[in-house]
Amino acid sequence: MFLTDYQRYRLYEMLPGLSIWLTLVLSVAFSFIKPIWMIYFIIVFDVYWVLRVVYFSFYLILSWKRFRKSLKTDWWKLLVKEYPDWEKRKNVIFLPLYHESFEVVKATLDAFLKSTYPADKLYVIFSGEERDVEHWNKVQSQIISAYQNKFADLICYTHPKNLPDEIAGKGSNINYMEKEFKKYADAHQWKYEDVIISVFDVDTIIHPQYFAHLNYMYFRHPHPERSSFQPVTLYNNNLWESPSILRIMAFGTTFWTLFSLARLDNLVTFSSHSMSFKAALECGGHAKSIVSEDSRIFYQCWFKYKGNYEVTPLYIPVSMDTVRDESVWTSLKNLYLQQRRWAWGSEHVPYLLWESEKHPEIGRWKKIGMIFREWEGKWSWGVAAIIITILGRLPLWVAGEEVRQSALFFNTPHVLEIMMTLAMLGLFVSAILSMLLLPPRPEGHSPYKYLMMILQWILLPVSLIFFSAIPCIDAVTRLMVGKYLGFNVSVKKRMGG
Numbered sequence: 001m002f003l004t005d006y007q008r009y010r011l012y013e014m015l016p017g018l019s020i021w022l023t024l025v026l027s028v029a030f031s032f033i034k035p036i037w038m039i040y041f042i043i044v045f046d047v048y049w050v051l052r053v054v055y056f057s058f059y060l061i062l063s064w065k066r067f068r069k070s071l072k073t074d075w076w077k078l079l080v081k082e083y084p085d086w087e088k089r090k091n092v093i094f095l096p097l098y099h100e101s102f103e104v105v106k107a108t109l110d111a112f113l114k115s116t117y118p119a120d121k122l123y124v125i126f127s128g129e130e131r132d133v134e135h136w137n138k139v140q141s142q143i144i145s146a147y148q149n150k151f152a153d154l155i156c157y158t159h160p161k162n163l164p165d166e167i168a169g170k171g172s173n174i175n176y177m178e179k180e181f182k183k184y185a186d187a188h189q190w191k192y193e194d195v196i197i198s199v200f201d202v203d204t205i206i207h208p209q210y211f212a213h214l215n216y217m218y219f220r221h222p223h224p225e226r227s228s229f230q231p232v233t234l235y236n237n238n239l240w241e242s243p244s245i246l247r248i249m250a251f252g253t254t255f256w257t258l259f260s261l262a263r264l265d266n267l268v269t270f271s272s273h274s275m276s277f278k279a280a281l282e283c284g285g286h287a288k289s290i291v292s293e294d295s296r297i298f299y300q301c302w303f304k305y306k307g308n309y310e311v312t313p314l315y316i317p318v319s320m321d322t323v324r325d326e327s328v329w330t331s332l333k334n335l336y337l338q339q340r341r342w343a344w345g346s347e348h349v350p351y352l353l354w355e356s357e358k359h360p361e362i363g364r365w366k367k368i369g370m371i372f373r374e375w376e377g378k379w380s381w382g383v384a385a386i387i388i389t390i391l392g393r394l395p396l397w398v399a400g401e402e403v404r405q406s407a408l409f410f411n412t413p414h415v416l417e418i419m420m421t422l423a424m425l426g427l428f429v430s431a432i433l434s435m436l437l438l439p440p441r442p443e444g445h446s447p448y449k450y451l452m453m454i455l456q457w458i459l460l461p462v463s464l465i466f467f468s469a470i471p472c473i474d475a476v477t478r479l480m481v482g483k484y485l486g487f488n489v490s491v492k493k494r495m496g497g
Helices: 004-034 035-071 075-082 102-114 130-149 169-186 211-222 242-264 276-284 293-304 328-357 364-391 394-398 407-437 447-482
Strands: 090-096 123-127 154-158 195-199 226-233 273-276 310-319
Touching: 004 328, 004 364, 035 090, 035 242, 035 364, 035 407, 075 211, 075 407, 090 102, 090 169, 090 211, 102 130, 102 364, 123 130, 123 169, 123 407, 130 154, 130 276, 154 169, 169 195, 169 276, 169 293, 169 407, 195 242, 195 276, 211 310, 226 242, 226 293, 242 328, 242 407, 242 447, 273 276, 273 293, 276 293, 293 328, 293 407, 328 364, 328 394, 328 447, 364 447, 394 407, 407 447
Parallel strands: 090 123, 090 195, 123 154, 226 310
Antiparallel strands: 195 273, 226 273
């Protein structure tokens, strides 16, 4: 009996969750049935994880050096000097908005005005939601009143609600902006390959050199329409006001981004990114019916161009907000929902499996490598912290007397202790870099809070289990059983905002 296309795709959707649950269930079962086997597995897994931590730390430090060097470079001077025709490129910024305050929008636009790249060469596009039209109309009028004539153009759209084949969220809003802006570009007779779109969250604060660096790298790339451009993502706009757990997870996301930038074969677009408008249109635009449109756009282009698509790292930061709210409890709830939404990127695994079948022109191993990296990333996300902190000790707790008399049983705790000590290298590197990435201390915060910024890292095991592994398991389980996740808007509040 052959499976229908729907049944086959549903099977693919089940695989990430099944692989995680199978790992966890078998780990518990073998701890009781075959504790010796499980002890061997734990030792091998811990060795693998230590090697991975060393590997991660190496590329993180390498990326950090490039990041620091990039911050010291005058990219505007280089752009004007090496590419006198820099004005031929049109820089368009897409800013989807839903219920964010004008204060958040104002900080974003003020950063554009402070850019070394001329603000009067930037086309700023907002799109609010019809389902939040009263708030959007209010913010829209404030935007136009305060910033009209300060950019090359300032355009506001209203994304209609209940359009066919859409889910309410950022992706559908961006997709609508792309379609509407195409009319604008056509009216001005622009070449799509000369239009660079930057898709930002509305709370994104760019570094002053961002657009100069982006345009320099775009000109330098031999085929810029075959590449996305990914900056360093910092979640530090409201870092000092955020609870410790939020700060740890914010730094963790930044370190993951830095690591990925140095590993080009592992680099996929995430959150804020830039790309050719030509590529965006040819691949169908940002997905309007999924949650993880920021990464999916890369895979769409990768298949569209037969595997000939890449991500170019930009070692220049963009800064966004943590999901801080008025109360600690609500902030932690927001963090859980944000992490679950990001982990919903497991929906890329069935997409990659499905599309790979349609593209025999792409090398088999190239496709396998892409699928493996996406799948293994979600698997590690869901199981690593639990195996290391909990399941790694279970066979030692429940082993029978026969196992307890073995040399392996006596030596395993010492081996695991050595492994964990070596793994502390990653924690040590993270703590140091987190201090270097801290924004200036705002008034009203005691200098002693710097000490808290160091001590907060003892909460890492807790954060990795409750605000990383469990949200991931939640997401893949929902995908496995077909309980699809809608787009959860991250609530972000700054002090006084």
